Amino acid sequence: MALRADASRFYLGYLWWLLEPLLWVGVFYLVFSVILKSRQDDFLIFLMCGKLTFIWFSKAVSQASNSIVASRGLIAKLDIPKSLFPMSVVQESLYKQAAAFILLFVVLVVFGFAPSGTWWWLVPIILVNYLMIVACALVGASLVCIVRDFSMLIPLGMTFLLFTSGIFWNVHDLGDPAKTELVLALNPIAFILDCYRQALMWNTVPDLSHLALVALGAVLLIGGMLALMRRSSQYLALKALTA
Amino acid sequence: MSPSDRQVILELEHVSHSYRSRRDTFEHGVHHILRDVSLKLYEGETLAIIGRNGAGKTTTLQLMAGILAPSRGVVRRRPGASASLLSIGLGFRPDLSGRNNAILAAMLQGASRRQALAYLDEIKEFSELGDSFEEPVKTYSTGMRARLGFTTALKTHVDILLIDEILSVGDAAFRSKAEAGMRERIAGEQTVVFVSHALAQVRALCDRAVWIEGGAILAEGEVGEVLEKYTDSLSNTAP
Numbered sequence: 451m452a453l454r455a456d457a458s459r460f461y462l463g464y465l466w467w468l469l470e471p472l473l474w475v476g477v478f479y480l481v482f483s484v485i486l487k488s489r490q491d492d493f494l495i496f497l498m499c500g501k502l503t504f505i506w507f508s509k510a511v512s513q514a515s516n517s518i519v520a521s522r523g524l525i526a527k528l529d530i531p532k533s534l535f536p537m538s539v540v541q542e543s544l545y546k547q548a549a550a551f552i553l554l555f556v557v558l559v560v561f562g563f564a565p566s567g568t569w570w571w572l573v574p575i576i577l578v579n580y581l582m583i584v585a586c587a588l589v590g591a592s593l594v595c596i597v598r599d600f601s602m603l604i605p606l607g608m609t610f611l612l613f614t615s616g617i618f619w620n621v622h623d624l625g626d627p628a629k630t631e632l633v634l635a636l637n638p639i640a641f642i643l644d645c646y647r648q649a650l651m652w653n654t655v656p657d658l659s660h661l662a663l664v665a666l667g668a669v670l671l672i673g674g675m676l677a678l679m680r681r682s683s684q685y686l687a688l689k690a691l692t693a
Numbered sequence: 694m695s696p697s698d699r700q701v702i703l704e705l706e707h708v709s710h711s712y713r714s715r716r717d718t719f720e721h722g723v724h725h726i727l728r729d730v731s732l733k734l735y736e737g738e739t740l741a742i743i744g745r746n747g748a749g750k751t752t753t754l755q756l757m758a759g760i761l762a763p764s765r766g767v768v769r770r771r772p773g774a775s776a777s778l779l780s781i782g783l784g785f786r787p788d789l790s791g792r793n794n795a796i797l798a799a800m801l802q803g804a805s806r807r808q809a810l811a812y813l814d815e816i817k818e819f820s821e822l823g824d825s826f827e828e829p830v831k832t833y834s835t836g837m838r839a840r841l842g843f844t845t846a847l848k849t850h851v852d853i854l855l856i857d858e859i860l861s862v863g864d865a866a867f868r869s870k871a872e873a874g875m876r877e878r879i880a881g882e883q884t885v886v887f888v889s890h891a892l893a894q895v896r897a898l899c900d901r902a903v904w905i906e907g908g909a910i911l912a913e914g915e916v917g918e919v920l921e922k923y924t925d926s927l928s929n930t931a932p
Contacts, residue, residue, distance in 0.1 A: 527778045528801055529759040570798075684762030692712050692724075 467549040471502050477580075482618045492622055492651065495561055498649055500617035500643045507639060508608045510543035513588030518595040518690055519561045526638050528669055533679045533688045534589035534628050540584050553594040556660050558650060571656055579642050581668035587676035615639040637658055638664045699735040702774055702884055703757055706731050706765035710752055710908075726752045727908045729766070731745050734853070736755045739885040741899035741916065742891070743923055749848060749908045750888045757886060776853035778848060791822055791841050794830050798842075799849040805827035808876045812848050819874065820844040821867070840867055847874050874898070892920055 475498050482497070490496050514536035519526070521535045524611055559565070591690060593600040621644055624630050633639045637645045645656035679686065695932060710727040716842075726748045734740055734757070740751050742915060755761045756768050756776045770776065784924045786794060795816050799809035819871045820840045830838065846854060889895055895902065895916065902919035904912040 524801075526755065526760065527758075530801060684760070687760050688712055688762075 460643060461514075464549075467546045468553055468609065471505055471553065474505060475501050477481065478618055479689065488618065489625075492561070495651060496552055496620070496647065497618060498557060500615070502554050503579065503643060503646055504612065504615060504617050504639065505541060506547045506550065507579070507586070508611070510540050510583045511586045511590050512604055512608060514539040515590030515594045516601060517587075518591045518686065519598070519601075522690050525687050529687070531680060532595070532683055532690075533588060533676055536615070537584070540580075540587050543583070554650075563651060564654050568649045568653045568655060570666060571645070574665075575642065575645045575649060575656065577650075578645075578665045578668065581595045581672065582638060582642065583666055584666045584676065588672060588679065592679060592686065594677065595686050605643040611639055613639070615643055617643065619667045635658070639659040694777050699737060700771075701733050702736040702771045703734040703776070704767075704769040705753075705756065705763075706734075706769065708756060708763040708768060710749075710756060710761065711764050723897075725908055727756075727763075730905070730908070730910055731766075732903055732910065734884065734886060736884055738763040739880045739883075739887060739899045741895040741919075742886060742888045742889075742905060743895060743902060744905040744921070750905055751857055753905065754857055754886060754888060757853070758855055773843065775850040776855055777851040778857065781835045782926060785889070788828055788829055791820075791826040791833070791848075793815070795841065795845050800844045809849070812845075816841075816844050819848065836864060836867070843871055844891045847878060848870075851858045853886065853887045854878070855888075857888045887903040892924070895918060 475494075475684050478497055478501055479494055483493045499554060517535035517539045524530070525532070539588075590600070590604060594604070614633070616633070621630055621633055621640055624633070634644065641657075641660060647652045648656045695845075704790070707728055708730045711723050711725040713723050730753065735854060742753060744750055755778065756763055758769075758776045759768070759770065760778065762768075771907060782882070782896045786797065789797070792813065795813060796809045797808075799812050814894075820826070822837060825833065825837060830841070846856075858927070871895065875885070879898065885898075887895065887899055899916050901914065902912075903910055904919050904923050911926075912922045
């Protein structure tokens with residue numbers, strides 16, 4: 451229902467679900483391909499695999515972070531699980547992302563990247579990506595609810611991730627394999643973006659044990675956060691209402 | 694019927710509530726809203742909470758609904774009893790239509806989707822919103838919002854209905870209709886806690902009253918007596 455409301459707010463409505471990611475890709479393409487002359491092969495596709503999936507993460511987590519605080523009106527009236535608010539934002543983002551994925555697939559096929567067997571690896575990759583988003587959304591929403599100041603740090607953090615996750619540069623072209631390893635190990639976003647490219651562009655199987663590890667980490671974090679948020683429901687309400 | 698032979702559905706035991714606001718953490722940071730409040734709510738009764746602005750009435754309702762946890766003391770609710778707090782400007786999502794908001798509100802109060810849909814016609818009819826029911830809530834006037842909020846709570850089932858000021862808005866015609874609707878629910882064994890400044894309404898609807906001032910209970914008991922003390926204090930302080 452919120453999706454319907456969201457779409458009704460703008461003249462172009464649902465079209466924005468496709469238009470917004472496209473415009474982002476356009477901006478990045480202009481800067482890194484036309485102006486900075488990136489040497490990456492198939493830069494447009496490379497960029498889209500990274501940027502379209504990164505937008506999913508950054509938009510969902512940013513919006514979810516403010517979701518508890520933004521729902522003060524409802525929180526003042528009902529004792530509802532506070533995890534509901536970030537979860538519903540993430541759920542909405544999933545539907546929007548479906549449009550972005552379809553766009554990505556269409557462009558891939560148009561540019562001659564025919565669907566291959568490795569595309570099936572998208573299923574676990576998207577699932578793990580989703581789990582990462584849920585985990586970060588829950589953490590972000592709780593932090594912003596308890597200390598409002600965190601909302602200032604989240605855009606900064608997103609920009610940091612934007613630059614460090616290999617969206618417009620290839621994590622395998624860093625020159626030093628040890629550095630590549632380090633980036634992939636420290637930054638799960640860089641890892642998951644690389645997984646998308648491996649499956650979609652290079653027809654290789656991603657590092658499954660690493661993927662499983664990220665999934666496990668995300669699941670543990672989600673479980674912990676849900677338990678914590680259930681136990682501190684009234685505390686979060688107090689914080690949301692009085693801070 | 695005396696309240697003592699009825700079952701206690703909700704009980705506040707030595708409840709104090711305070712919180713620390715971040716802005717002046719150093720000196721006056723701690724706000725004391727309630728100090729050592731104990732009261733019992735019996736099944737089927739209608740209890741009024743009266744007191745001046747800032748006395749702690751809304752906080753008391755929020756504690757009763759389990760939205761907030763007391764800093765000290767215990768709030769005991771009978772297991773399984775659902776409580777819902779109603780106040781002006783219920784947690785509507787402004788971009789959604791009145792219909793969708795009503796569904797959402799009913800479901801958040803524990804109704805299944807099918808039950809929520811079943812309430813809809815009744816809600817639409819009672820609230821007299823007509824075609825506006827399909828319009829987004831952001832286009833509603835305050836009175837229309839209050840109508841929707843009140844009707845949604847009235848028609849969906851909750852065990853304890855906590856009403857914050859909501860009957861005092863809306864036009865005269867709707868107010869009398871709302872009062873009649875309330876009276877019907879009260880007769881039907883609805884447990885209600887009622888916060889209002891409209892003393893005539895309190896007198897007409899409630900069995901018992903509690904007067905809260907400065908976070909403490911000053912008087913409790915039969916409606917007439919408590920109201921008398923309360924109005925006396927008002928006329929004393931306001932020359």
